[in-house]
Amino acid sequence: MTATLEIKDLHVKVADTEILKGVSLTIRQGEVHAMMGPNGSGKSTLAYAIAGHPHYEITGGDILFDGQSILDMAPDERAKLGVFLAFQYPVAIPGVSFANFLRAAVSNVRGYKEKARAGVSSNGETGAKVIGSELMPMREFRQELLAKMDRFNVDRAFARRYLNDGFSGGEKKRGEVLQMAMLEPKIAILDESDSGLDIDALRVVSDGINKLVADGMGALLITHYQRILNYVKPDKVSVFYNGRIVLTGGPEIAHMLEEKGYGWVETEMGELAPAAPDHA
Amino acid sequence: MNIQELTQERYSLAAVRAISEQYQEPEWLRQARLAAWEAFMALPWPDYSEETWRRTRLTGFNLEQFPPAASDLPAAADRQALPADLARNLAMIQSAGALVFSDDRLIYADLDADLAGRGVIFTDLRTALRQHEEVVRAHLGALAPAGENKFAALHYALWRNGAFLYAPPHVALEKPLQVITQVSGGQALFPHSLFIGAENSEVTIVEDFVGGARGLCNGVVENYPMAAARLHYLHLQNLETSAWNVSTMRAAAQRDALYRQLQASWGSRLSKVWIDLEMEGPGSHGELLGLYFPQGRQHIDHHTNQNHKREHATSDLLFKGALDDKSRSVYQGIIRVWPGAQKTDAYQKNDNLILSAGARADSIPGLEIEADDVRCTHGATSAKVQDEYLFYLMARGLGRKTAKRMIVQGFFEEVLNRVPVQGVRDKLEAEIAKRVGLE
Ligand SMILES: Nc1ncnc2c1ncn2[C@@H]1O[C@H](COP(=O)(O)OP(=O)(O)OP(=O)(O)O)[C@@H](O)[C@H]1O
Numbered sequence: 001m002t003a004t005l006e007i008k009d010l011h012v013k014v015a016d017t018e019i020l021k022g023v024s025l026t027i028r029q030g031e032v033h034a035m036m037g038p039n040g041s042g043k044s045t046l047a048y049a050i051a052g053h054p055h056y057e058i059t060g061g062d063i064l065f066d067g068q069s070i071l072d073m074a075p076d077e078r079a080k081l082g083v084f085l086a087f088q089y090p091v092a093i094p095g096v097s098f099a100n101f102l103r104a105a106v107s108n109v110r111g112y113k114e115k116a117r118a119g120v121s122s123n124g125e126t127g128a129k130v131i132g133s134e135l136m137p138m139r140e141f142r143q144e145l146l147a148k149m150d151r152f153n154v155d156r157a158f159a160r161r162y163l164n165d166g167f168s169g170g171e172k173k174r175g176e177v178l179q180m181a182m183l184e185p186k187i188a189i190l191d192e193s194d195s196g197l198d199i200d201a202l203r204v205v206s207d208g209i210n211k212l213v214a215d216g217m218g219a220l221l222i223t224h225y226q227r228i229l230n231y232v233k234p235d236k237v238s239v240f241y242n243g244r245i246v247l248t249g250g251p252e253i254a255h256m257l258e259e260k261g262y263g264w265v266e267t268e269m270g271e272l273a274p275a276a277p278d279h280a
Numbered sequence: 281m282n283i284q285e286l287t288q289e290r291y292s293l294a295a296v297r298a299i300s301e302q303y304q305e306p307e308w309l310r311q312a313r314l315a316a317w318e319a320f321m322a323l324p325w326p327d328y329s330e331e332t333w334r335r336t337r338l339t340g341f342n343l344e345q346f347p348p349a350a351s352d353l354p355a356a357a358d359r360q361a362l363p364a365d366l367a368r369n370l371a372m373i374q375s376a377g378a379l380v381f382s383d384d385r386l387i388y389a390d391l392d393a394d395l396a397g398r399g400v401i402f403t404d405l406r407t408a409l410r411q412h413e414e415v416v417r418a419h420l421g422a423l424a425p426a427g428e429n430k431f432a433a434l435h436y437a438l439w440r441n442g443a444f445l446y447a448p449p450h451v452a453l454e455k456p457l458q459v460i461t462q463v464s465g466g467q468a469l470f471p472h473s474l475f476i477g478a479e480n481s482e483v484t485i486v487e488d489f490v491g492g493a494r495g496l497c498n499g500v501v502e503n504y505p506m507a508a509a510r511l512h513y514l515h516l517q518n519l520e521t522s523a524w525n526v527s528t529m530r531a532a533a534q535r536d537a538l539y540r541q542l543q544a545s546w547g548s549r550l551s552k553v554w555i556d557l558e559m560e561g562p563g564s565h566g567e568l569l570g571l572y573f574p575q576g577r578q579h580i581d582h583h584t585n586q587n588h589k590r591e592h593a594t595s596d597l598l599f600k601g602a603l604d605d606k607s608r609s610v611y612q613g614i615i616r617v618w619p620g621a622q623k624t625d626a627y628q629k630n631d632n633l634i635l636s637a638g639a640r641a642d643s644i645p646g647l648e649i650e651a652d653d654v655r656c657t658h659g660a661t662s663a664k665v666q667d668e669y670l671f672y673l674m675a676r677g678l679g680r681k682t683a684k685r686m687i688v689q690g691f692f693e694e695v696l697n698r699v700p701v702q703g704v705r706d707k708l709e710a711e712i713a714k715r716v717g718l719e
């Protein structure tokens with residue numbers, strides 16, 4: 001079964017200002033949906049709202065995962081469903097090692113905790129609860145992490161470093177891709193995963209996304225630049241403007257934007273933009 | 281026999297004399313006690329306009345309410361015969377020797393036979409006084425004197441026992457030595473720790489204080505790392521959260537000595553801890569690490585002093601605290617550089633992580649520099665657990681509590697990483713996890 005993430009007429013307020021003014025969009029597993037839009041138009045707000053950031057207040061509409069509303073779910077519950085957000089600005093958390101954090105995250109998302117509670121040990125045997133059994137066994141985790149670091153071209157030294165602490169912009173973005181590869185989400189929101197990357201890093205990141213999409217992941221690819229779309233082929237491209245999607249079409253739209261800039265959207269689409277449903 | 285049986289008053293000159301009488305103490309010690317009592321009587325109770333007591337009030341403290349501690353635990357022939365929690369505590373660290381006190385009574389002791397053969401003395405202060413009187417006389421109260429503060433004066437008037445170590449010259453102990461003091465509830469205990477690392481020796485001491493509900497623990501710790509000695513002192517204050525704790529600690533690092541102290545202040549309703557690091561010798565190096573994590577209405581006060589008397593010495597201090605509920609912490613630290621202590625390199629940092637709107641951390645760093653060719657850095661930070669951190673971790677599938685725990689543990693990591701004994705590190709991590717609460 002392919003999972004879908006469906007956003008329906010979503011209205012979101014931040015600090016009393018309405019930022020999203022009726023966004024509708026469907027992302028399916030195995031598909032890439034690119035989204036472009038000017039600074040401050042609300043792309044990250046959409047990403048945060050999908051992931052469940054507590055500061056973003058949903059004032060209208062719905063977000064459905066396989067037909068079920070996820071609005072009442074905490075961010076970790078959404079992650080367990082298979083929703084992933086690659087952050088535009090990943091935060092650095094000193095003292096928390098990348099590997100330890102990721103082991104805890106992977107264990108939670110894969111339900112080791114529930115298994116431990118039910119008295120099933122990590123090798124499938126039932127019996128007494130073992131200390132540490134809420135975590136994926138260390139060996140297994142390490143093997144998988146090392147394999148994925150190789151497959152996704154991430155330096156093995158990452159594992160020992162503190163989470164994003166002192167990481168360069170490019171390293172942070174690679175780190176996000178590695179986390180995504182380990183968590184194996186069904187739907188990923190990639191918020192400017194291409195920003196600030198040199199050409200090699202861009203290849204690595206794009207290559208990672210492609211591999212995961214080939215494995216069945218669906219992606220909402222938020223970007224300012226057409227160049228990542230040379231590597232990651234989108235099925236659809238949407239233009240985001242002033243809290244709404246104003247245009248959806250094929251890859252040609254990205255080229256058009258690159259050529260004409262967002263000024264074009266403003267003049268062309270400003271008036272043509274569909275009125276927000278609450279005005280309709 | 282305890283003080284009460286001998287005298288009518290718990291805290292009196294007669295009570296002080298009675299202790300000397302009871303133990304048939306040498307004259308110099310009798311005199312020291314009497315002088316301490318005089319100092320105690322002469323010194324005023326904390327005046328809250330005094331800088332060191334400005335932010336720490338002894339509201340509800342009444343010395344007269346605490347009878348002197350009287351142990352009731354039987355002596356144990358081996359580690360297994362100790363009460364289970366003490367045995368478990370001992371087992372957490374692979375040690376070369378252990379002393380277990382029930383209040384002022386040594387109820388268990390062991391020491392690696394090879395070390396004993398090489399002249400290591402690790403015993404209670406009473407025994408040391410009988411067998412090595414001159415060593416004790418030369419060091420007891422020489423570093424942290426009775427006149428230091430009112431509580432130190434009281435301590436020297438009334439102490440009965442404590443831990444003693446002498447590591448002979450050039451002897452290096454690979455494994456740590458362990459001291460556990462189980463303090464009885466509702467009473468007053470005055471434990472004295474005296475540790476001497478002779479020239480070019482190396483030793484690690486892990487000292488734990490547990491129990492003491494509704495009582496007073498008023499200790500003094502004196503550490504003597506002699507020339508080129510390496511002395512590591514890990515002090516784990518694990519008293520009950522209803523205990524009063526006052527502690528005066530001082531170490532003097534001689535030429536080229538290395539002194540490291542970890543101060544983990546977990547327990548007590550109120551702790552007032554002075555830690556003085558005397559950089560006596562040129563080329564000496566001192567490190568002070570501190571951890572605290574008060575909850576409820578706990579009040580934890582540390583007052584440190586990095587006292588650079590001679591040239592080319594370095595000192596490095598890092599105190600980190602997380603504060604929950606309505607707890608408070610006070611950190612006051614001073615780096616003092618004496619005239620002539622050129623090429624001093626001193627560092628001091630206090631970081632606080634505030635976990636609750638009702639908690640408060642005060643941090644007062646200070647410098648007093650009288651030499652010109654020195655490098656002294658100090659700083660303090662105070663931060664909250666940021667929602668952005670929590671959201672990032674939760675978006676990866678961690679529950680709120682796990683996420684918070686990771687952030688708090690991450691905050692302490694900088695200190696934990698520098699803890700030289702794995703078993704202690706494990707204990708500290710467990711304490712932190714307990715306080716953050718498991719999901
Ligand atoms: N926490 C917040 N408090 C106040 N305003 C906010 C907050 N978060 C976002 N905004 C505002 O919401 C608007 C949309 O911001 P958002 O970050 O979603 O834009 P974006 O499309 O991702 O921009 P960029 O391309 O620069 O990343 C901006 O005007 C921004 O200032």
Ligand SMILES: [Mg+2]
Nearest residue numbers: 043044045088
């Ligand atoms: Mg953005």
